[in-house]
Amino acid sequence: MNVPLKIVLFTLAVTGFYTYVGAIVPQMEAHPPKSTEIGADMGPVELAATGKEIFFGKGTCALCHTIGGKGERCPDLEGIGRRAASRIEGVSAQEYLAQSMYQPNEYVVDGYQPTMPNISRAPIGLTDGEIIAVVAFLQNEGGEITVTPATRFEAAGEAGSQPVARTEGEGPLDALAIIKKYNCEACHDLAGAERRLGPPLHDIGARQTRAQILHSIVEPDAEIAAGEPPYTPGLMSATLMSTGFYDTLTLPELTALVEHLASLEGGE
Amino acid sequence: MLLVAAVLVLAGPALAQEGGEAYRDFPIVGSRVAIWVIAQLHLLFGAFVLAVPLFAVTIEYMGMRTGDQRYDDLAHEFTRLLTMAFSTTAIFGAMLLFMLLGLYPKFMSYLSSIFSATFLPYVLLFFGETFSLYIYYYGWGKLSPRVHLSIGVLLNVIGILVMMVANAWVTFMTSPAGIDDSGALVNVWDAIANPTWMPINIHRVIANVAFGGSIAGAYAAFNFLTAKTDEERAHYDWMGYIGNFVAIVALLPLPFAGYYLGREIYAFNQQMGITMMGGVFSWLFIVQAVLIGALFLAANYYLWLGMARIEGAERFRPAIKYLLILLTICLMIWATPHSMVASLEESRKMGGAHHPVLGFLGVMSAKNTAVNLMILTTYISFLLYRRGNRIATVAWARSGNIAQVAIFVGAAAVVIFLGVYGYYVEASVRIGFSVPQVGAVLFAMIAVTVIDAFLFKDCRETGGIRWGEISPRSQYALLLLAISFTWLMGLMGYVRSGLRQHWHVYGVVRDTSADAFTPTLGYATMVVSVTVLIFFAFLVFIFWLSRLSQKQAYRAQS
């Protein structure tokens, strides 16, 4: 047989064989997850069901909020539908719930710290429609669903969340006050080695230099601490950004905070 | 042509922003397949264009060192292929760009918003590569060897830089960095040096060398099989040997570079890592096992057949049997899936899809052990081949041999011990075992090579190598090597790209087109095969062109 022809046949045979191998292994198609599209014709029940999915899934709300639990990090939301209307004078239930998502620090439940980021923005980034669904789900917790897919919230229009206001006449804060005000301990264990949303910092002074600590505060995503399960990049910067940490903290305060952290060296 | 590409690169963003649509449709095959095939062809030619200078400069250097004119001729012959392949690469690159801009305007406008700062350097580097390539080719034998070699080195450096810029774009899609929450650019350098950038750079450079070697081998094989004179046969036989040698040397560290890349992907996003190894793509690695098996078998087979042309190598023939048995067993272990396809009857007997005995072979411990032993076996084949016609004359020859055997046995023992011991320890400990396993193999290869170098310093030769007197079957092994390499690149390119699943830029720009789903493996392999065949068709054309130019020169001379 003609040699070039032989080579061509050989090439075809080899490629054919590999194609055959690819065809005999199990065949699966993976489809992208259905995006929770809020159809204009969705009724209240469907909305609430979708909202539940978002609450436990994409919204990552359940990371901090419980429904029928202790509410350690953030308020427990059991029966929130009942309470929502009476939280702020003159603000309807649906508008209150929307506000607590678009501008979470506008009203902070007593005994809790302003730690929640604006969830309409990245990294969580719920769409307006998805937030409607979550509101429906929350209203369904002991209240009546008043939102429809066509609802437009006032809070959505106002740009982003409000920073934690600096109280008039407030002098420079010391480190402990900063930690309390911005609720660092919601995510970082400063007393022990517990893993929370962020790595424990009880021995940070022994592990890192002041410069490293400062860097981690100013640019939290530059280096994400290792560990299983992985920490979420972007969470800290988003949270701090929304609470106005970067806008209002002064240099002496920052220095005090770093000094304090550097003094944490584990031990008893 | 190059100018067109350059203008396009610069004008791209502007063009892209005009259309308001996110996607446009490509007739018949659809946008995804169209981009897939063209991008893969561009990559294959790009790899070839990067690999050949690496190969040519190395060979040229060897020629300078040994003073053997054959090396220089070989390097020159390859550079001739380059000029044509270079423009083909650019054509496919321009096509890819045109089609991306046309078919994925929204995505491209986002990508340009991130990487516009890299476009000008890319174009400049591209010009630099073009100029140094032409100087390198046309200056052959006209410049002083040293200057010429340095231009060759410069050509490689620029070539690798060009690749690294393009890699930044591609790896950004897998592991975006340097952007804020809304996806807007914060720091270009962070976007370039994203987590998978360096691993891909390293992986691609090594793989390019292996690919270049295998294509060189295929070129030699084709010419050997169609040669008319013994002289030609001898020349191409030797060339095929060199190609195979380069391919195998680069193949051996490739699994480790791949491992590094895999680790970075896991570290970047665990979900992505699980998708790769345990989810939708897990069966792809069974297909990969078959391909790697074919590569190892073909490389060994070539060496064994090659022994026939070495006078004195007969004494090593009986060893082939055992090497082959070892390779086969390792291969079987490597290809054993963890979850098996079984009929109802069979799975009842097994008590589920998990086989109580074979299940042990389906996990990482067994596979690492098998692949390390395969590498050792291939190395032994190569060692025996090298020794074919040599007999050590140094006084310590016997003890040197014993030491080498002891090192091999020791390395194999470490690999097997850790492989078996891995079943008795926690997963977290077991994962750490792969490092000493690889270490033992690398140590054995280096130590044995060093001993060998001294052992055969002034050896006695039992006979020459009768270049050209090799069985034609060996040349088919070379062809198989090249086809398998090319196909494997296509497959791995698919998994690297497919890992993003329904994202254009993972976690940032979502793929909302009709093609957002991940197709079946059968479909993917079909596309890969078609691409590989198109590539070879083009390659044959280039080879033919280069022969044509050679012929004219020959006539003019006579």
Added chain:
Amino acid sequence: MPDKQNGRGLPVIAQVALVFAGAYLLLRFSVQPPIPSSVLGMYMFFVGVSLMLFVSSDDDRFAEFKRPLIQLLTAREHKVPRLVLGTVFPLLVAYLGYAGAHTEIAPPGQQRTVHPAPPNEIDFKGKRIDVLTAENPFRHLAEEEPEAFREHVARGKDVYYRNCVFCHGDNLEGDGLYAHGLSPIPANLADPGTIAQLQESYLFWRIAKGGPGLPVEGTPWDSAMPAWEKFLDEDEIWEVILFLYDFTDQHPRSWEE
């Protein structure tokens, strides 16, 4: 070239056939339970390829291997065998074609992931449980309060023998009364390849969500396991998990110490 094989007097082609058959018998019968045909086929393919490589790695041997075949096909005196081959071979091909097309009525071969990737977290009756990190709330009692621990194990035993025993069997070997009516059959929990490879939180997921909770690559519903979250509460599930490990004398897998 003098070769050892020649001395033994057996033609190369016969040796090849013998080795191939030997390898088949070895793989087919030495491993129990039998290797699934899909895997066996792959193994035999590798054996076949290796044999061909071995035969053809030496010109003389290859020539000797081919000689009887070529003779059979060309030599004048082999007319009868050739005729036989000429009829038998097409018939064989026809039979294979027929057998391939005519399949018995049987469920198709199944591809199933042994340990499908779990979701990161599940919603257990409104409570979020992180499948990657959740720990058995009673596990720590094993050392701290052995008595309380035994009590939980005993409760788990109770749960097991009320609910699970019908399928998973008296000895947890996956051979309960109903086991043979199910496909795939229930997992043999005493096998060191099952629960010992997994974290307790993984078991929690599988028990709570059952077959309906399997991900796509596990092929949904490819398990008859009910979603026990509808019948058991959280503590009961954790307790039965304690019992599973206790009874089989195994330990859950842990990622970090």
